[in-house]
Amino acid sequence: MSDKLCGKKILSLVKKQDFYNLIVLDSVNSTNSYIKELAVSGTPHATTVIADSQTNGRGRLGRDFFSPCGTGIYMSILIDPTKIKLPASYLTIAAGVAVCRTLTDICDDSPSIKWVNDIFMHGKKVCGILAESVINSETNTPSYVIVGIGINVSTAAEIFPGKLNEIAGSVFPENITRNEIIAKLLDEFDNICANAEIENLVDEYKKYSLVLGKKISFTKNGKAFSGTAIDINLDGNLVVILEDGQEIILSSGEVSLRSSNFLN
Numbered sequence: 001m002s003d004k005l006c007g008k009k010i011l012s013l014v015k016k017q018d019f020y021n022l023i024v025l026d027s028v029n030s031t032n033s034y035i036k037e038l039a040v041s042g043t044p045h046a047t048t049v050i051a052d053s054q055t056n057g058r059g060r061l062g063r064d065f066f067s068p069c070g071t072g073i074y075m076s077i078l079i080d081p082t083k084i085k086l087p088a089s090y091l092t093i094a095a096g097v098a099v100c101r102t103l104t105d106i107c108d109d110s111p112s113i114k115w116v117n118d119i120f121m122h123g124k125k126v127c128g129i130l131a132e133s134v135i136n137s138e139t140n141t142p143s144y145v146i147v148g149i150g151i152n153v154s155t156a157a158e159i160f161p162g163k164l165n166e167i168a169g170s171v172f173p174e175n176i177t178r179n180e181i182i183a184k185l186l187d188e189f190d191n192i193c194a195n196a197e198i199e200n201l202v203d204e205y206k207k208y209s210l211v212l213g214k215k216i217s218f219t220k221n222g223k224a225f226s227g228t229a230i231d232i233n234l235d236g237n238l239v240v241i242l243e244d245g246q247e248i249i250l251s252s253g254e255v256s257l258r259s260s261n262f263l264n
């Protein structure tokens with residue numbers, strides 16, 4: 001089965017065929033960086049850039065995102081917040097839920113989300129999401145948001161360099177091409193963005209959560225804490241009860257779980 005990325009094929013599969021200005025590239029530094037340049041020159045809402053490989057794929061907290069050719073999906077969607085019903089601050093959650101719905105449909109195993117937005121399957125991180133906003137300095141609201149999604153589809157374990165292969169894995173779906181996966185994902189993301197029912201979205205996000213009810217550790221203002229993740233509130237923030245009973249609400253950053261907790 002050929003698994004070559006093809007914009008025409010993807011557009012023939014998505015429900016809203018006229019919605020996406022789809023750009024498919026063989027290789028690019030980072031689809032997020034590329035689309036940011038397009039945004040400056042006025043490319044429209046829902047422009048989507050997909051690359052077969054990235055030479056400088058970027059992750060959260062200044063990390064790299066390993067993006068070898070032929071075995072992953074590296075894509076960025078440009079969102080004009082005035083063109084969707086969902087508030088822009090929920091786009092990261094929306095992307096996480098869209099990926100999980102898609103993976104649930106196409107894989108035997110179930111995906112889980114490690115707050116904020118790392119997607120795990122069979123104990124390994126298989127997908128990362130990087131949402132970046134460009135803020136209008138006059139209104140202090142985002143002029144646009146770039147939602148970058150990287151999925152390891154069929155990257156073999158030995159291909160991940162160094163220690164990365166202890167953490168990263170692939171989804172290995174059967175009998176489905178990357179074009180078909182991308183089309184499903186765009187449809188799911190589009191459906192979520194067209195809806196403003198935040199409570200339902202956060203509830204669905206919580207169902208996929210890998211951290212709720214688990215012992216976690218994290219740092220805040222340079223200080224290390226550990227506690228139990230008890231809730232994700234309506235703003236998408238993680239509510240943690242520390243060992244001394246104090247409640248902390250995390251709106252950003254990263255939490256760690258014991259390695260045995262990564263298996264659902």
Ligand code: BTN
Pocket residue numbers: 029030031032033054056057058059060061063065073074075076118127128129130148149150151
């Ligand atoms: C993370 O794991 O911290 C987030 C990874 C996000 C990777 C995707 S791949 C497509 C888009 N382009 C990038 O440079 N990064 C995102």
